[in-house]
Amino acid sequence: MTRAAYHHGDLPQQAHQQALEVLRADGDTAISLRAIAKQIGVSAPALYRHFADRETLLAELAVTGFEWLRERLLAVDQTEPRRALLEIGLAYVAFANDEPNLYRLMFGGRILPRGAHPRLDEAGLAAFKVLEDTVASGQRRGYLKPLPLPLMTATAWSLVHGLSELMIDGHLPAADAEPRLAESVLTLLMDGSRNGPDTQPEDTTS
Amino acid sequence: MTRAAYHHGDLPQQAHQQALEVLRADGDTAISLRAIAKQIGVSAPALYRHFADRETLLAELAVTGFEWLRERLLAVDQTEPRRALLEIGLAYVAFANDEPNLYRLMFGGRILPRGAHPRLDEAGLAAFKVLEDTVASGQRRGYLKPLPLPLMTATAWSLVHGLSELMIDGHLPAADAEPRLAESVLTLLMDGSRNGPDTQPEDTTS
DNA sequence: TTAACAATGTTAACGGCAATAACTTTTGAA
DNA sequence: TTCAAAAGTTATTGCCGTTAACATTGTTAA
Numbered sequence: 001m002t003r004a005a006y007h008h009g010d011l012p013q014q015a016h017q018q019a020l021e022v023l024r025a026d027g028d029t030a031i032s033l034r035a036i037a038k039q040i041g042v043s044a045p046a047l048y049r050h051f052a053d054r055e056t057l058l059a060e061l062a063v064t065g066f067e068w069l070r071e072r073l074l075a076v077d078q079t080e081p082r083r084a085l086l087e088i089g090l091a092y093v094a095f096a097n098d099e100p101n102l103y104r105l106m107f108g109g110r111i112l113p114r115g116a117h118p119r120l121d122e123a124g125l126a127a128f129k130v131l132e133d134t135v136a137s138g139q140r141r142g143y144l145k146p147l148p149l150p151l152m153t154a155t156a157w158s159l160v161h162g163l164s165e166l167m168i169d170g171h172l173p174a175a176d177a178e179p180r181l182a183e184s185v186l187t188l189l190m191d192g193s194r195n196g197p198d199t200q201p202e203d204t205t206s
Numbered sequence: 207m208t209r210a211a212y213h214h215g216d217l218p219q220q221a222h223q224q225a226l227e228v229l230r231a232d233g234d235t236a237i238s239l240r241a242i243a244k245q246i247g248v249s250a251p252a253l254y255r256h257f258a259d260r261e262t263l264l265a266e267l268a269v270t271g272f273e274w275l276r277e278r279l280l281a282v283d284q285t286e287p288r289r290a291l292l293e294i295g296l297a298y299v300a301f302a303n304d305e306p307n308l309y310r311l312m313f314g315g316r317i318l319p320r321g322a323h324p325r326l327d328e329a330g331l332a333a334f335k336v337l338e339d340t341v342a343s344g345q346r347r348g349y350l351k352p353l354p355l356p357l358m359t360a361t362a363w364s365l366v367h368g369l370s371e372l373m374i375d376g377h378l379p380a381a382d383a384e385p386r387l388a389e390s391v392l393t394l395l396m397d398g399s400r401n402g403p404d405t406q407p408e409d410t411t412s
Numbered sequence: 413t414t415a416a417c418a419a420t421g422t423t424a425a426c427g428g429c430a431a432t433a434a435c436t437t438t439t440g441a442a
Numbered sequence: 443t444t445c446a447a448a449a450g451t452t453a454t455t456g457c458c459g460t461t462a463a464c465a466t467t468g469t470t471a472a
Contacts, residue, residue, distance in 0.1 A: 011420085027316040034458065045461080046421055054459065104316050109375030110233040110307065124377070147394070150380035154369070155391045157377075162368025163360070169315030171330070171363075174356035185361045188353070192398020217449085240429065251432080252450055260430065415472080422465065429458070436451065442444085 012050040014040045020061055020102075027101045028058060028111060058105060059117035065102040066123035069095050073130040081143035082190070088134050089160050089186040096164030103164060131157060144193050152193065159189050218256040220246045226267055226308075233307045234264060234317060264311060265323035271308040272329035275301050279336040287349035288396070294340050295366050295392040302370030309370060337363060350399050358399065365395050 018036045033054055037044040051057040072095050076088045096103040105111065106124070114121060132153045138144040144152060163185055166172045175181045224242045239260055243250040257263040278301050282294045302309040311317065312330070320327060338359045344350040350358060369391055372378045381387045 029316060032458065033460090043422060044459085045423090048460075049420055101316065104314075107371065107375065108310075108314065108316070109371070110235060110310050110314070114376045128377075147390075148384075151384065151387065151390050151394070154372070154378050154380050154387060155365070155394045158368035158372055158391060159361070159365050159395070160368070161372060162364035162366070164368075165313065165315070165371065166360070166364055166367060169313065170320045171334075172360050174360050178354075178357065181357065181360060184353075184357050185364060188357070188361045188398050189365070189395055190398065192394050192396065192400075194398075238429065239431090249451055250430085251452085254431075255449055413472100416470090418467100418469080420465100420467070422463100424461105424463085426461080427459095430456095432453105432455080434451100434453085437449085439446105439448075441446095 011040070011042060011046065015047055015050065015057065016060060016064075019057055020064070023061055023101050023105060024099070025101075028105045028108070031058065033057070055112065056117065059112055059120045061102070062106045062112055062117075063120050063123045065099065065106045066120070066127045068099070069106075070123075070127040070130055073127065073134075076134070078134065078137065081138040081141045084134055085138055085143075085156075085190060086183065086186055088131060089156070090182055092131070092160040093164050093167065093182045096168055100168035103168065107161065107165070128153075128157065131160075155189065155193070159185065217246070217248060217252065221253055221256065221263065222266060222270075225263055226270070229267055229307050229311060230305070231307075234311045234314070237264065239263070261318065262323065265318055265326045267308065268312045268318055269323075269326050269329040271305065271312045272326070272333045274305070274308075275312075276329075276333040276336055279333065279340075282340070284340065284343065287344040287347045290340055291344055291349075291362075291396060292389065292392055294337060295362070296388055298337070298366040299370050299373065299388045302374055306374035309374065313367065313371070334359075334363065337366075361395070361399070365391065 015036055018040055019031050022031050022036070031054070033047050033051075034044045037047055047057075051060070069092070072091045073088055076084060076091055078084045112120060132149070135144065135152050135156055136149055139146055139149065139152065163172075163182060167175050167182075172181070178184065221242055224245055225237050228237050228242070237260070239253050239257075240250045243253055253263075257266070275298070278297045279294055282290060282297055284290045318326060338355070341350065341358050341362055342355055345352055345355065345358070369378075369388060373381050373388075378387070384390065
C-alpha cells in the first residue's frame with residue numbers, strides 16, 4: 001500500500017485525472033464535482049478535503065496544461081535562431097491543436113481570473129519564459145531586430161495565441177486548404193522582425 | 207401602445223438588454239435566466255417563449271457584439287493603405303478592451319460552438335470580411351505582398367485577436383509600461399507583410 | 413498500549429439553476 | 443363573437459456547488 005493514502009486511494013490524484021479526462025472530452029463546463037465523485041466511488045463533499053472549490057480544481061488542471069506546454073517548448077532545438085523561432089511557434093500551435101479544451105481552460109480569462117490562483121500564474125509565466133528566452137536569444141545572436149524585448153515577445157505570443165485559438169475554434173477554414181498555414185503565418189511575422197539590411201521604405205503617411 | 211407587445215412590454219428586447227448588462231458587469235457565467243426574469247418582472251419560463259434556451263440568448267448577445275465590432279471596423283478611414291491597416295487593427299483591439307466580457311463571449315469557442323447558431327456565424331463572418339477587405343485593398347494597391355489572401359488575413363486576424371485576448375486577460379504587463387503597445391505590435395507585423403524592394407536576405411537554414 | 417488528535421470520509425440539507433409540463437390569460441383575426 | 447395562437451403563469455424535475463454535522467481511520471505521543 002502506498003503512502004499518502006489514508007482511507008481511499010489517493011483521492012486528489014484520481015479526481016485530477018478524472019476531471020482531466022472529462023475536460024478533454026467535453027470541455028470545462030462539463031466538469032461536475034458530483035459526477036467526478038461518483039465516478040471514482042466517493043461522496044461529493046469528500047472532494048472538498050482536497051480542493052477548496054470547483055474553480056481550484058480547474059486551476060490545477062490548467063497548471064498541468066502549462067507544464068505540458070512548457071515541456072513541449074523546451075524540447076525545441078535552439079541551435080539555429082530562425083529555425084528555433086519557427087519551431088517553437090509550431091510547437092505552441094500544435095499543443096493547442098492537440099489539447100483544445102485544455103488550452104481554452106488555460107486561457108479562458110473569465111473562468112480562471114488571473115491573480116486568483118498563484119500556482120497557475122507561476123506556471124503560465126514559466127511557459128511564457130521559454131518563448132521569451134527564444135526571442136531574446138534571437139536578438140542576441142543578431143537575427144531579430146533590437147527592439148524592446150517586451151514588445152517582441154508580446155508580438156510573438158499574440159500571433160501564436162491568436163492563431164491557436166482561431167484554429168481550434170474553427171474560425172480559419174484556410175487551415176484545411178493550407179496544411180502548412182501555421183508555418184506561413186509565422187514566417188510572415190518573422191520577415192518583419194528580422195534584422196535585415198534596410199527594411200524601412202518611404203513613409204507614405206499623409 | 208406599440209405593436210409586438212402582447213402582454214408585457216417587448217420582453218425579448220428587455221431580456222436581451224438586461225442580459226447584456228449582466229454580461230458586461232460580471233461575464234457570461236453570471237447570466238442566469240431566472241435572475242433576468244425576476245429583474246424584468248416576469249416568470250422564468252416566460253423567457254422560453256422567445257429564446258430556445260440559455261445558450262441561444264448568449265448567442266444573440268454575441269451577434270450584437272459582432273455587429274458593433276463590424277461598425278467600428280467600417281468606420282476606419284481607408285484612403286491610405288498603411289494607415290488603414292494600422293487603424294483597423296487598433297480599432298479591433300480597442301473594441302476588445304472596451305468590451306472584454308462581450309469579446310470573450312464572442313470568441314469563447316466552448317460556450318458558443320461554431321455551427322450551432324447560424325446567425326452568429328454570419329455576424330462573425332460579416333465582421334471578419336471588413337478586415338479581409340482592408341487586407342485585400344492593401345494588396346491591390348501594392349502596399350502588401352501578393353501572398354494568398356487567406357494567408358494574409360489569417361495572419362492579421364491571429365495577431366489582433368491574440369493581442370486582444372492577452373490584453374484583456376492581463377497577460378501582457380508590457381501594456382501598462384507601453385501605452386502604444388498595440389501600435390508597435392501591429393507595425394512589427396506590417397513590416398514583414400510590406401511589399402518592399404527586397405526584404406528577403408540570405409537563407410540561414412542549415 | 414492506548415489516548416488523543418488530525419486527516420479523511422460520510423449523510424443530510426440549502427439554495428440556485430436550466431428546463432419541461434400543464435394550465436390560464438390575452439390578443440387579433442375569421 | 444368565436445376561437446385559435448401567442449404569451450404568460452405556477453408546479454415540478456433533476457441537476458449542481460457548497461456547507462453543516464457527524465463518523466471513521468490513521469498517526470503520534472504519553
